[in-house]
Each structure stands twice: as C-alpha cells, then as structure tokens.
Amino acid sequence: xxxxxxxxxxxxxxxxxxxxxxxxxxxxxxxxxxxxxxxxxxxxxxxxxxxxxxxxxxxxxxxxxxxxxxxxxxxxxxxxxxxxxxxxxxxxxxxxxxxxxxxxxxxxxxxxxxxxxxxxxxxxxxxxxxxxxxxxxxxxxxxxxxxxxxxxxxxxxxxxxxxxxxxxxxxxxxxxxxxxxxxxxxxxxxxxxxxxxxxxxxxxxxxxxxxxxxxxxxxxxxxxxxxxxxxxxxxxxxxxxxxxxxxxxxxxxxxxxxxxxxxxxxxxxxxxxxxxxxxxxxxxxxxxxxxxxxxxxxxxxxxxxxxxxxxxxxxxxxxxxxxxxxxxxxxxxxxxxxxxxxxxxxxxxxxxxxxxxxxxxxxxxxxxxxxxxxxxxxxxxxxxxxxxxxxxxxxxxxxxxxxxxxxxxx
Amino acid sequence: xxxxxxxxxxxxxxxxxxxxxxxxxxxxxxxxxxxxxxxxxxxxxxxxxxxxxxxxxxxxxxxxxxxxxxxxxxxxxxxxxxxxxxxxxxxxxxxxxxxxxxxxxxxxxxxxxxxxxxxxxxxxxxxxxxxxxxxxxxxxxxxxxxxxxxxxxxxxxxxxxxxxxxxxxxxxxxxxxxxxxxxxxxxxxxxxxxxxxxxxxxxxxxxxxxxxxxxxxxxxxxxxxxxxxxxxxxxxxxxxxxxxxxxxxxxxxxxxxxxxxxxxxxxxxxxxxxxxxxxxxxxxxxxxxxxxxxxxxxxxxxxxxxxxxxxxxxxxxxxxxxxxxxxxxxxxxxxxxxxxxxxxxxxxxxxxxxxxxxxxxxxxxxxxxxxxxxxxxxxxxxxxxxxxxxxxxxxxxxxxxxxxxxxxxx
Numbered sequence: 067x068x069x070x071x072x073x074x075x076x077x078x079x080x081x082x083x084x085x086x087x088x089x090x091x092x093x094x095x096x097x098x099x100x101x102x103x104x105x106x107x108x109x110x111x112x113x114x115x116x117x118x119x120x121x122x123x124x125x126x127x128x129x130x131x132x133x134x135x136x137x138x139x140x141x142x143x144x145x146x147x148x149x150x151x152x153x154x155x156x157x158x159x160x161x162x163x164x165x166x167x168x169x170x171x172x173x174x175x176x177x178x179x180x181x182x183x184x185x186x187x188x189x190x191x192x193x194x195x196x197x198x199x200x201x202x203x204x205x206x207x208x209x210x211x212x213x214x215x216x217x218x219x220x221x222x223x224x225x226x227x228x229x230x231x232x233x234x235x236x237x238x239x240x241x242x243x244x245x246x247x248x249x250x251x252x253x254x255x256x257x258x259x260x261x262x263x264x265x266x267x268x269x270x271x272x273x274x275x276x277x278x279x280x281x282x283x284x285x286x287x288x289x290x291x292x293x294x295x296x297x298x299x300x301x302x303x304x305x306x307x308x309x310x311x312x313x314x315x316x317x318x319x320x321x322x323x324x325x326x327x328x329x330x331x332x333x334x335x336x337x338x339x340x341x342x343x344x345x346x347x348x349x350x351x352x353x354x355x356x357x358x359x360x361x362x363x364x365x366x367x368x369x370x371x372x373x374x375x376x377x378x379x380x381x382x383x384x385x386x387x388x389x390x391x392x393x394x395x396x397x398x399x400x401x402x403x404x405x406x407x408x409x410x411x412x413x414x415x416x417x418x419x420x421x422x423x424x425x426x427x428x429x430x431x432x433x434x435x436x437x438x439x440x441x442x443x444x445x446x447x448x449x450x451x452x453x454x455x456x457x458x459x460x461x462x463x464x465x466x467x468x469x470x471x472x473x474x475x476x
Numbered sequence: 477x478x479x480x481x482x483x484x485x486x487x488x489x490x491x492x493x494x495x496x497x498x499x500x501x502x503x504x505x506x507x508x509x510x511x512x513x514x515x516x517x518x519x520x521x522x523x524x525x526x527x528x529x530x531x532x533x534x535x536x537x538x539x540x541x542x543x544x545x546x547x548x549x550x551x552x553x554x555x556x557x558x559x560x561x562x563x564x565x566x567x568x569x570x571x572x573x574x575x576x577x578x579x580x581x582x583x584x585x586x587x588x589x590x591x592x593x594x595x596x597x598x599x600x601x602x603x604x605x606x607x608x609x610x611x612x613x614x615x616x617x618x619x620x621x622x623x624x625x626x627x628x629x630x631x632x633x634x635x636x637x638x639x640x641x642x643x644x645x646x647x648x649x650x651x652x653x654x655x656x657x658x659x660x661x662x663x664x665x666x667x668x669x670x671x672x673x674x675x676x677x678x679x680x681x682x683x684x685x686x687x688x689x690x691x692x693x694x695x696x697x698x699x700x701x702x703x704x705x706x707x708x709x710x711x712x713x714x715x716x717x718x719x720x721x722x723x724x725x726x727x728x729x730x731x732x733x734x735x736x737x738x739x740x741x742x743x744x745x746x747x748x749x750x751x752x753x754x755x756x757x758x759x760x761x762x763x764x765x766x767x768x769x770x771x772x773x774x775x776x777x778x779x780x781x782x783x784x785x786x787x788x789x790x791x792x793x794x795x796x797x798x799x800x801x802x803x804x805x806x807x808x809x810x811x812x813x814x815x816x817x818x819x820x821x822x823x824x825x826x827x828x829x830x831x832x833x834x835x836x837x838x839x840x841x842x843x844x845x846x847x848x849x850x851x852x853x854x855x856x857x858x859x860x861x862x863x864x865x866x867x868x869x870x871x872x873x874x875x876x877x878x879x880x881x882x883x884x885x886x
Contacts, residue, residue: 074533074759074760074763074764075529075532075533075756075760078510078513078526078753078756078757079513080513080514080515080516080522080523080526081516081522082514083514083516083517083520085515085516085517087517089746090515090516090517090518090746090749091515092514092515093514093515093750098511098512098513098514098750099512100488101508101511101512101750102508102509102511102512103488103489103490103508104490104492104493104502104503104508105490105495105500105501105502105503105678105684106490106491106493106495106500107493107495107497107500107828108500110493110822110828112490112491113490116488116490119485122485123484123485139550139551139554139685139686140549140550140554140727140745140748141549141727141745141746141747141748142745142746143726143727143744143745143746144549144550144554144727144745147725147726147727151725166709167709167710168709170707170708170709171707171709171726173708174707174708174709174726175726175727177722178722178723178724178725178726179724219709266746268515268746274515274748274749274750274751275549275745275746275747275748275749276549276686276687276748276749276750276751277686297580297581297584298580298583298584299576299577299578299580299581299584299629299833299834300577300833300834312587312588313588314588314589314724315557315561315588315725315728316553316557316581316584316585316588317550317551317553317554317557317728318727333833334553335550335551335552335553335554335685336499336500336551336552336553336676336678336685337551337685338550338551338684338685338686338751339500339684339685339686340503340508340511340684340686340750340751340754341684341686341748341750341751343488344750346485346488347488349484350484350485353484354484412520418517418520423709423710423743424709424710
C-alpha cells in the first residue's frame with residue numbers, strides 16, 4: 067500500500083465559494099453549527115424528543131397535517147426511491163408526469179422496481195397540462211401517479227392543484243418529488259391531494275445534502291402498512307406483518323421507518339443524528355422567517371435574476387408562466403464558450419453557476435438563488451460577475467444594465 | 477394545522493451524555509467541527525479533490541489496495557444493502573454466516589432481493605468455525621458468501637482469515653459487513669480475500685451515523701460493472717451498459733456510484749458533503765493515531781471492561797476466544813431490574829449502556845468502549861457508576877473491586 071501524505075491531506079478548508087447553481091448551495095451557518103452538537107443514543111428520550119420535533123416542524127413546510135412526516139436517511143434521491151419502492155409493487159402500473167431529467171429518473175427507478183411505467187410528457191422547458199394528465203390517467207388506469215414538482219434540469223414547476231383529485235378518482239395514489247422546491251416555493255401536500263411528498267435539504271432549505279424529509283398521507287400509510295414485514299431479529303408479538311407483497315428494499319421500507327419513528331420505536335437503521343440536527347435547524351430557520359415571507363424572498367430573487375439576465379441581452383430558457391422561482395435557465399450566447407465562462411466565474415469571482423444535462427447540455431447555464439443564497443446582494447454580485455465574464459469572452463454585453471434592472475425588479 | 481411552539485422548540489442542546497452502549501457513541505470533537513465547514517458544488521475541483529482524499533484515507537483502514545474505496549450516502553445499513561443488491565441478482569444463491577441479529581439482517585435483505593438464501597449458523601454467543609463454512613460452501617455452491625465481522629448483538633467477532641480463499645475456490649464472492657469493527661479492530665480486506673467490505677462511522681470511527689465507507693475488489697467491481705445501467709437523462713456515448721441483470725436499486729447501484737467517484741464524474745446522487753467531511757476527519761484521526769495503536773487502545777478498553785465486570789461478580793456473556801474488543805455483553809444478575817439500572821445510569825450519571833435484542837433481550841446489557849470513548853477514564857467511570865447502580869438495586873456487589881481491577885488490566 068502506498069504511504070499517505072504525512073499530514074493526511076491537512077485540515078478541512080474549502081474555499082469560501084458562492085454556490086449560485088441549481089444546488090447544492092451554501093448552507094445557512096446556523097445549520098452548520100447545529101451539526102456540531104454532540105450525539106445521543108438513538109433511543110435516548112432527548113433523541114426521540116428531537117425526532118418528534120422534526121415531525122412537527124416539517125408538517126407546515128409540506129403543507130400537511132399528516133402524522134407521518136419525518137426523514138429518510140440519505141440524499142433527496144434516497145427519499146424518492148423510498149417513496150416509490152414502498153408505494154409500488156412489481157407489476158403495478160405507474161403514470162409518470164415527465165418534463166425533464168428528474169421525470170426520467172422516476173421512470174428509471176420504477177423500471178428497476180419492476181413497475182409498468184407509462185408517461186405523459188412535455189418538451190423540456192414546458193410543463194404537462196392537467197387535462198393531458200387526466201386523459202392519461204383515464205387511459206392507463208395507474209396504481210400510482212408520480213411527478214416532479216420543480217425540475218431543476220428545465221427550471222419548470224409543474225402545477226399540482228387538482229392532480230390528487232384526478233388520481234384518487236381513478237383509485238390511484240399521487241407521489242410528488244419536491245426536492246428542488248421545498249422551503250422555496252409553496253408545498254401544499256394536503257391541498258394537492260398528494261399522498262407522498264419527498265424533499266431534500268440542499269436546495270431551498272439551505273442545508274447539506276444527506277437527509278430527505280418525507281410526508282405520507284394516512285391513505286398511503288395504510289397502503290404501505292399492508293406490505294409491512296418486521297425483521298426476524300426484532301420481531302414482537304404486538305406487531306403483525308401485512309399481507310401485501312414484501313417491499314423490495316429493507317433500508318427504504320417506509321413501513322419499518324414509520325415503526326421506527328412511531329412510539330413503538332422499533333429498531334431499523336441508526337438515525338443519522340447530525341443530519342437530523344441539520345434538518346431540524348433548516349426547518350426552524352424556515353418557520354422562523356415565515357413561509358410566506360420565505361417564498362416571497364425566493365420569488366424576488368428569481369425575478370431579479372431573470373430581469374438582470376435579460377438586461378444583459380440574454381435569452382431566458384423555458385416557459386415564463388411556469389418558471390421555478392429559485393433557478394433560472396439562460397441560453398449561452400452564440401460564440402461564447404459556456405465552460406470558459408463558468409471557469410472564470412469560479413476562478414476570478416469564487417461563484418459557481420450550473421451547467422445542464424441531456425438535450426440542454428452546452429446550451430444553457432442554470433443560475434440558482436436558493437435558501438441562504440436567495441438574497442439581493444448575492445443575485446447582484448452574480449450578475450455583475452457574469453457581465454464581466456461575458457465581456458472577457460468578447461460578447462457584446464450592454465454594460466452596467468443588469469444590476470440596476472435587477473435591483474429594481476427585486 | 478396546530479400552531480407550533482413560538483420558539484420552535486429552542487436551540488439544539490443535547491445533554492452531555494457518555495454513550496457506552498454498542499453504538500452510536502460520542503463523536504470525536506474534531507469530526508463535529510469538520511462538519512461545520514461550508515459546502516461546495518458537487519463537481520467543484522476542491523470537492524472532487526476531497527472525494528479522492530477520502531478514497532486514499534479509507535484504503536489502509538480497510539486493509540486494502542482496492543481502487544474502489546469510497547462512501548455510500550446513508551447509514552451503515554445503506555452500505556450493506558448497496559453491497560448486496562449490487563453483488564446479488566434475483567435467483568442467485570447466497571450463503572450467510574449467521575451468528576447474531578445482523579446475520580439475520582443479511583438474510584432479510586437478501587430475501588427481499590430475491591436471492592436463494594442458505595445459512596450456516598452458530599448459537600448467539602459463538603462464532604461459526606471455518607470448517608463448517610467450508611462444508612456449507614461445498615454443499616450449496618453459492619454465488620456469494622456473506623458475513624458480519626463483529627456482531628454487536630452477541631459481541632462476537634467472526635474470524636475471517638482464509639474465508640476468501642474458500643469462497644473463491646468455489647467461484648463465490650465474499651461480502652463482509654464491518655460496521656461494528658471498522659476503526660477498532662483490524663480490517664484486512666485483501667488478506668481475508670473479501671470482495672466487498674462495508675462499515676459505518678458511528679462506532680469505532682467516532683463519527684455520526686449517516687455515511688457508509690465501502691471497498692470493492694477489482695474482481696467484484698468487474699462483476700458489478702456487468703450490471704451497469706446508466707440513467708437515460710445522463711447517458712454518454714463513451715459509457716456502455718453491461719449485459720447482466722439490471723441492479724434492482726438506483727440509489728444503491730454501485731456501478732453508478734463508482735462512475736460518480738471515478739474521473740468520469742457521472743452524476744448520480746448529490747454527495748452528502750457534510751457527512752463526507754465527517755468521514756474524512758474520522759479517517760484522518762484514526763490514521764493520525766496509527767491503526768496498530770488504535771486497535772491496541774480498543775483491546776485495552778475491552779479487557780479493562782471485562783475484568784472490571786467480573787470483579788463485580790458479574791458473568792460476561794459469550795465465548796472469550798472470539799469476543800469483540802469494543803463491546804462487552806454481561807448477564808443481568810437474577811433479581812436485578814435491567815431497565816431500572818439503565819435508567820439510573822442515565823439519570824444519575826448521564827451514562828448510556830445498551831440493552832439487547834431477540835433471545836438476549838432482558839438477559840444481558842451491552843457495554844461499549846468505541847472510538848473516542850475507548851478511553852481509560854470512560855471505562856473506569858462507567859464501572860464505578862454501574863457498581864453504584866447495582867448496589868442501589870440491592871445487588872450484593874463487592875464494593876470498590878471493579879475500578880482497581882480494570883485499571884490494572886488496562
């Protein structure tokens with residue numbers, strides 16, 4: 067084995083970089099500090115008390131009264147897979163509302179589960195109309211309808227009011243991934259009629275990736291409970307298995323995770339305590355600010371970013387009517403090397419902006435203003451830096467227009 | 477929706493408790509501080525640099541030269557499921573070496589994957605002899621042999637030298653879960669011939685739960701690569717899918733996770749940055765101390781704990797020859813209320829000791845001395861407090877014997 071550097075690579079010391087891409091973004095300092103609190107035993111009364119607080123704190127953030135509102139221990143993608151593998155049995159039909167990369171991710175996860183996957187689609191940069199979804203539900207008779215709320219790959223936010231009603235009328239459950247909107251745009255799980263909604267900390271909640279908030283409606287909790295299968299090593303007489311098909315994953319078995327978060331405290335994984343502290347602090351900050359004020363702040367940031375980009379003569383990507391407030395796509399102008407601009411932004415200004423995926427790769431940049439970074443000065447600094455980088459690339463940017471336009475729009 | 481407490485439950489402020497159970501334990505303060513560093517974009521050069529450092533730091537800890545040595549973003553259980561779902565296809569035969577609750581967990585996860593599960597067993601408190609494993613391999617001709625290294629439920633450590641050779645001779649791969657031993661007892665992935673080994677931070681590495689170090693041998697990386705399936709949203713011409721059966725999980729697809737940690741940097745999840753900082757610091761602390769010295773410190777702590785418990789007239793659980801060094805089981809004496817003692821330990825001394833699972837529930841306590849808590853003063857304080865609690869319960873404990881005996885044994 068090769069010898070390691072005697073200093074073992076030195077102390078952790080990341081550059082102080084402003085992350086204005088589609089996430090992850092800089093965490094709120096209070097969240098980072100909360101993670102430095104000491105650990106607790108997983109069934110210590112203070113620990114289970116913190117778990118109960120997390121449940122209470124995330125209900126308003128999801129817009130729900132659901133008892134089962136908690137955390138999945140993994141990144142946002144872990145929350146998505148936990149929801150789908152627990153809701154969907156092999157052979158079930160699922161209708162995916164697909165308007166970007168994360169819609170494709172849903173189809174990918176579902177295919178692995180063994181679901182029959184049907185889609186109703188919109189081109190990247192648009193959303194799917196409720197009427198089209200309704201027709202597709204009628205046509206495919208799904209067990210579950212699954213959609214992304216805000217898909218950062220296209221910067222579009224899918225309207226969800228009325229969708230739960232459509233799904234339920236056809237006997238289907240509704241799953242919504244809200245990773246990119248939670249804490250930044252209104253979530254209304256109960257009003258939407260969404261049965262499971264999942265999120266992540268690393269975007270508008272201003273925390274680190276690694277914990278996935280989730281909420282589960284009574285209807286879907288019952289559905290999932292029918293698939294409960296308690297581990298042999300911890301079986302108890304008072305907790306019976308369900309009769310439904312066993313959930314294909316142990317780690318993502320929401321029936322077991324609910325038993326763990328319930329007063330039964332049935333052992334499952336060892337809760338990721340520091341990440342739970344982070345999730346708790348993210349929620350306290352969001353509720354302390356007030357959700358309405360927080361959503362308005364994200365809307366101001368998105369509006370200022372969009373107006374500023376247009377004042378530079380750039381073309382904003384996608385349908386204005388359905389744009390997410392916290393991330394903006396913008397076309398890379400002809401003749402400009404998109405990666406050279408991103409590199410100069412990082413090296414000269416310590417600002418990160420995002421590249422793109424799939425059909426949009428090399429065509430647009432994505433600029434986020436999320437959580438702790440959805441602030442006036444951060445938007446203005448980003449626009450000023452981008453103007454300088456575009457000029458350095460020889461692009462004929464109107465000088466000094468973006469910042470005042472953005473300031474006015476904020 | 478009910479109103480939340482206007483103070484939103486207050487600042488995070490856990491009690492300063494000494495966690496002397498089977499884990500989680502108190503994190504090293506350096507690890508907690510490392511997590512308060514600011515975040516980075518997931519493909520920023522400094523971030524990918526930290527990822528590469530983590531790979532280098534964990535190789536000596538696993539006792540391996542394996543290139544693919546990295547993190548799974550979830551708790552230790554996530555690492556186990558990632559290993560098994562990526563190694564084992566539905567219908568494959570797996571031989572589980574089962575000597576405790578976590579052997580049962582392996583059978584449980586494998587059953588959900590759709591494997592044909594065979595076991596070779598030992599009673600709780602013993603280990604399985606290599607000869608018996610060899611006979612079972614010959615009999616069932618498994619695709620994979622899976623075992624726990626140290627099973628905290630029974631406090632036994634399974635000897636693993638020679639097991640890889642036996643498995644490979646029969647054409648099988650060897651998986652080892654080392655969650656409870658990594659950083660506290662020697663791991664020798666290469667010498668054992670183990671193909672995949674997984675761990676967690678929350679025991680002898682002295683970090684928080686939520687990140688699972690993993691190492692993957694070239695042989696098993698090739699096996700897993702044959703099952704690679706790149707997501708539709710991020711396909712590239714230069715990365716082909718494998719011909720093997722698709723891995724049943726997206727989140728736990730080690731082929732994709734290797735692509736993410738490789739220089740291809742193919743997007744998968746958003747790396748849990750704060751947990752990666754924690755994992756990096758755990759490894760720096762362990763290597764800075766020196767692994768030999770660290771294992772010796774855990775052995776001293778375990779020896780002192782065992783001697784001290786016996787000096788109190790208590791009966792230590794399990795086979796002395798195969799005891800883990802970092803957790804000790806001890807019979808709850810007749811007439812003593814085990815939970816009352818645990819409660820008094822917590823309430824009067826702020827010390828947590830562990831209860832037990834399954835057939836040992838209510839019969840033994842489990843006392844750990846792991847990572848930052850495998851220290852002389854913490855072992856002595858725990859023994860002194862336990863003596864006082866046993867006395868308060870009316871047990872005729874020999875007074876003042878345990879501490880000097882433990883001190884001498886250390």
